[in-house]
Amino acid sequence: xxxxxxxxxxxxxxxxxxxxxxxxxxxxxxxxxxxxxxxxxxxxxxxxxxxxxxxxxxxxxxxxxxxxxxxxxxxxxxxxxxxxxxxxxxxxxxxxxxxxxxxxxxxxxxxxxxxxxxxxxxxxxxxxxxxxxxxxxxxxxxxxxxxxxxxxxxxxxxxxxxxxxxxxxxxxxxxxxxxxxxxxxxxxxxxxxxxxxxxxxxxxxxxxxxxxxxxxxxxxxxxxxxxxxxxxxxxxxxxxxxxxxxxxxxxxxxxxxxxxxxxxxxxxxxxxxxxxxxxxxxxxxxxxxxxxxxxxxxxxxxxxxxxxxxxxxxxxxxxxxxxxxxxxxxxxxxxxxxxxxxxxxxxxxxxxxxxxxxxxxxxxxxxxxxxxxxxxxxxxxxxxxxxxxxxxxxxxxxxxxxxxxxxxxxxxxxxxxxxxxxxxxxxxxxx
Amino acid sequence: xxxxxxxxxxxxxxxxxxxxxxxxxxxxxxxxxxxxxxxxxxxxxxxxxxxxxxxxxxxxxxxxxxxxxxxxxxxxxxxxxxxxxxxxxxxxxxxxxxxxxxxxxxxxxxxxxxxxxxxxxxxxxxxxxxxxxxxxxxxxxxxxxxxxxxxxxxxxxxxxxxxxxxxxxxxxxxxxxxxxxxxxxxxxxxxxxxxxxxxxxxxxxxxxxxxxxxxxxxxxxxxxxxxxxxxxxxxxxxxxxxxxxxxxxxxxxxxxxxxxxxxxxxxxxxxxxxxxxxxx
Numbered sequence: 001x002x003x004x005x006x007x008x009x010x011x012x013x014x015x016x017x018x019x020x021x022x023x024x025x026x027x028x029x030x031x032x033x034x035x036x037x038x039x040x041x042x043x044x045x046x047x048x049x050x051x052x053x054x055x056x057x058x059x060x061x062x063x064x065x066x067x068x069x070x071x072x073x074x075x076x077x078x079x080x081x082x083x084x085x086x087x088x089x090x091x092x093x094x095x096x097x098x099x100x101x102x103x104x105x106x107x108x109x110x111x112x113x114x115x116x117x118x119x120x121x122x123x124x125x126x127x128x129x130x131x132x133x134x135x136x137x138x139x140x141x142x143x144x145x146x147x148x149x150x151x152x153x154x155x156x157x158x159x160x161x162x163x164x165x166x167x168x169x170x171x172x173x174x175x176x177x178x179x180x181x182x183x184x185x186x187x188x189x190x191x192x193x194x195x196x197x198x199x200x201x202x203x204x205x206x207x208x209x210x211x212x213x214x215x216x217x218x219x220x221x222x223x224x225x226x227x228x229x230x231x232x233x234x235x236x237x238x239x240x241x242x243x244x245x246x247x248x249x250x251x252x253x254x255x256x257x258x259x260x261x262x263x264x265x266x267x268x269x270x271x272x273x274x275x276x277x278x279x280x281x282x283x284x285x286x287x288x289x290x291x292x293x294x295x296x297x298x299x300x301x302x303x304x305x306x307x308x309x310x311x312x313x314x315x316x317x318x319x320x321x322x323x324x325x326x327x328x329x330x331x332x333x334x335x336x337x338x339x340x341x342x343x344x345x346x347x348x349x350x351x352x353x354x355x356x357x358x359x360x361x362x363x364x365x366x367x368x369x370x371x372x373x374x375x376x377x378x379x380x381x382x383x384x385x386x387x388x389x390x391x392x393x394x395x396x397x398x399x400x401x402x403x404x405x406x407x408x409x410x411x412x413x414x415x416x417x418x419x420x421x422x423x424x425x426x427x428x429x430x431x
Numbered sequence: 432x433x434x435x436x437x438x439x440x441x442x443x444x445x446x447x448x449x450x451x452x453x454x455x456x457x458x459x460x461x462x463x464x465x466x467x468x469x470x471x472x473x474x475x476x477x478x479x480x481x482x483x484x485x486x487x488x489x490x491x492x493x494x495x496x497x498x499x500x501x502x503x504x505x506x507x508x509x510x511x512x513x514x515x516x517x518x519x520x521x522x523x524x525x526x527x528x529x530x531x532x533x534x535x536x537x538x539x540x541x542x543x544x545x546x547x548x549x550x551x552x553x554x555x556x557x558x559x560x561x562x563x564x565x566x567x568x569x570x571x572x573x574x575x576x577x578x579x580x581x582x583x584x585x586x587x588x589x590x591x592x593x594x595x596x597x598x599x600x601x602x603x604x605x606x607x608x609x610x611x612x613x614x615x616x617x618x619x620x621x622x623x624x625x626x627x628x629x630x631x632x633x634x635x636x637x638x639x640x641x642x643x644x645x646x647x648x649x650x651x652x653x654x655x656x657x658x659x660x661x662x663x664x665x666x667x668x669x670x671x672x673x674x675x676x677x678x679x680x681x682x683x684x685x686x687x688x689x690x691x692x693x694x695x696x697x698x699x700x701x702x703x704x705x706x707x708x709x710x711x
Binding site (some may be wrong): 290303 | 506508511536537538539540543544546548550552553554555563564566567570615618620651
């Protein structure tokens, strides 16, 4: 029945449907929304269409899920390869060495995984499974190493910590023969030094880094490609070179003495390129439409950058700075010939040598006194916690916050924010 | 090749930019012999067009025919693009905006622009977005609250956001964001408002709402709108200019005139084909 014929033949106010047309012989038009009960042959049970029925849903499955069979193949491969390699390694060839055994076991495990999966499923899946196993085990290895480092330092540091003296004393009263020396020494001098040096480096370096990033991405002036190349090359500078540079340029020439300030200048050399690159990355993902909108309102260029681009990228810039701090707080080499390391508290970063946490680790862990070795591990622990706090802060700042907390989740906005924070290259700290 | 609008351009009353923003009188734009290049490639050739005061002029035509380029030339946004060049003159009430001593920033305060994609400043609240243009120009209005209300009312957004002016601009829906952008442009009291496909990213309801807004503001500001939507051009515009770039040719104005004539009795076959959807 065509729509035209409906409108022509149907009386006004009556909805004509194909259902009613096909059931014209039946005076009762069934309501398609309520389930029709099966007609009772005897006709004694009245239909109860409104009776609530329990909804029965099928069990959800994921066809690609990792099942018991797959686990069995993996466990089987692991166990049988262990046995196989043990027999070959120690019994047949009488080789030795734990690392070699582990590597052989791993390779045999991969081979048997492939073979087993190929037998149970098929060869294509087997290759896929082996590659997945390699990737997963590589990731687990990295995580394992990091966890091991953290756990080891914590294990070495925490049991011997005397919290009070650690944060209130320097190493002035250290006595070699004293078995309870940890009650009289601490790393306050190093904490003060690190704090002042990093703060000065950030105060000096961040404005320059942000300005450079703006030059690279907003001004795009003459030579910005050269500048970008230089910044990239600079970020590969070995940190010891930064220390040598400041040492030979400023300290040997008697412009500065050994001081926290000289150390912070060396840290600036490390901080500048890394913060510049991250800030540039953050500025790049600010939509260009915002700049155009600002210009179309008659804003001068500096206004566009100051009032539109930087506020939009604010949390990204804060993240960049925090990551930059985390990058330099553990640097040791630039401090060696600049701060020089003092065992006494020196509040003045501008005169005479100053301690720093990395320097305490560097100098004390090599000493013969167990107390100093403990102290070095405690300094390493404090440094680690410091870096951890910085990373947590960076993550917190990277979350966009709306005023009044009533901000609706806007898809494009979220995408934009996600784009800001995912591509940040978190560089491995060297040194 | 090009046709000026049928109504002869009035002599115009040249007035220098005063630099005050007390009241934006609608302005008239005369484009004479406008050509545009991107990296040495001619994309727009000798456009002569008058955009009448207090009227809505629609620029229509297929993609890549230079409509948007022409629009951006009208408030000196073309020169922002690297490698972009142009020739010809654009006069705002008789004053050449490309004349010696004219600054682009100054021009853009008189000739505002609304973009294809809604782009409220995400770090600013709704109220701050409206006042952004004034802040950029370092102008403090007599009453900020009045200006916010006035601009948002003109943008057709006041009733929806009057209780949430402190929220961020990104919290609005796409259509509301675009109306916020219109309000933001109107807050600096421009003489001309350029709109580059303002509804192409919006749903039909928001589109209708913005068309309503365009009609309402046309008394106070001359509107030039680029659109791909023929019905929209018919609905909102008083004048219409048809741009076309034939194969391996730069874009040109094929025909321009009153909207009902362009759509009703076009003189050029190509215009007829385009407005009737038989584009070849």
